[in-house]
Amino acid sequence: MIKVENLSYSFNDFPLLENLNFEVNPSEIIHLKGENGSGKSTLLKILSGILNNFQGKVLSTAKNVFFLGHNLGLKDSLSVKDNLLLDYRFNSEVDSLSEALKLFELNSMKETKLFNLSQGQRKKVSLVQLFLSKYDLFLLDEPFANLDQKGIELIENTIRHHQNRGSSVIFTSHEDHNISSRELVL
Amino acid sequence: MKSFYFKTFQRDSKVYLSRSSSFLGPIVFFLITITLYPLAFGSDEEKLAELSAGIIWISILLANLLSHQFIFNEDFKDGSLDLVLASGKSLFLWASIKIFVNWYFSSLPLIFLSLLTSFMLYLPFDAALILALTLFLGTPILSMFGALAGALTLERGNIVGSSIVIPMCLPALILGILAIQSYKNEELFFYIFLLAAFLFFSIPILIASCLGAIRLHFE
């Protein structure tokens, strides 16, 4: 799905990533580990095409890439529903939305403006997007942060669901998760 | 399924509509500046009529620069810009749509308002029509320069941006005011033509520069 060769990246002459080599196969779930500041987020941003000032090669066969960053890309002044439907990543049927909202227990807040929601609820909104979207490669930066146990299980199931469809997933997290097929430590 | 660009248009429009401050802000700023001039220079009809074109143009220039600085700023802060870059779509059209939506909500109302305020400043009606025309051609230029200033200072969003941009906007201001002042003779067409040319050539250059400036923050 994606192949990284001799990838290096530096910020103001300070090397952040040095000579990375790895490969991700279809239907593989990779758990990206590392200390704070080890360049996990940066690596995901490079793989998703947000940062392109790196050395080395990133070869990808993924037709489309789903990126979930630290900043969720949600608009405070829009409703939950608008935030989901007008998201650049939304590529599913509109009908599937209400079912997904029910699953994440957000159905009652469909028309609520986002600034009324807590951090955890916002996270959930962006995870509904993750649940609905059909992509080849998912790059998730801290998808489990700010979530309760129930939410964590939902995400694990979602990730498995995407895996069964043949997509690959790379996610970062500080805790251990048994869904991953492989761990990659930076 | 809606296209990427249609989503951009709808998303931005909804954000503007849901926040009255984003389009009322420039209107309030414009009206208060217009009011300041007679208070400072006196209400002498002849004097105001002579100054009115300049007063309106300067007020719009300042009101615009304040609002256009934030075209890309919010997307940068809330992470939407990450998603745009990750989508791999053409950013040129995306940036054009964003600038257009901002112009539509913050400059277009000011153009209509300027027609009303021109009576308060005793500008003759024919000249007021020319004023509206020059603003119609000129404000998109201001929008694009403002967007560039905002894109350059995404992280800080400070006064530096507008101080870079105001000198660059001078040709638009001068040509606009020259056109209004020569509204009775043929030179009018010359100045209008030049202003239109300035707009025409600004579009590709400035939007490409905006994209270059945005890229600075993602290297």
Add this chain to the structure above:
Amino acid sequence: MRQLFNQLISFPYFFKIAQISFPYLFLLSILVILLGVLWGVFFSPVDVTQGEVYRIIYLHVPAASVAQSIYYTMVIASITYLIWRIKMASVFMISMAPLGAIFTFLALFTGAVWGQPTWGTWWVWDARLTSTLILLILYLAIISLFSSFDRRASTDQAVSIVVLIGGINLPIIKLSVEWWNTLHQSASITLSGSSIDNEMLIPLLISIFGFYLYVTAIGMRKMQVEILKREISHNWVKEIFIEKR
């Protein structure tokens, strides 16, 4: 030719060249400026209409000329940086912008000093003065950009973008200011074209040449400082300074 160019844009090579040539260049520039200005002030004839005060042109004209030239060279540097990513070009822009601002200010200041006794006013909103003032604002705006970014490369690119857009815009600004001026000009003062006597021209040209030499020397020095700031952790810098000791 290509090799020479490649050497000049490499930091260590340029640093060494500048280190060797700076004292000579600086001394020469001071001598040439002194020659031009002293000749102009003491030996050239008095202007018939303006009297002694015209002699300030031996400072004013060179300053104005240098101020504009610096901007045009910066535009060339910005294109070079944006296309070929040559770091030396950005070092050049960042070092020269403050010099440009200083000389633009000097041109405006000497112009005002000249204007007061000659036309009875420190300042007129003449086309040339107005566009020089705008040039000063542009320089200051560019300098204010220097500290707006966390990343070195971002500053370089932002400065190049603004310099380039300003460069495209500057002739347009000048033209529009001229049109504005012809429409508004009510005072009878025009600053353009009285012909100049040869005996005044030669010291003036010498003085202009001296100013250019001076800017080259100081500019090289400033570029050295900028290079040191950027390359402080590199080996060649350490080698140079350890050798010195």
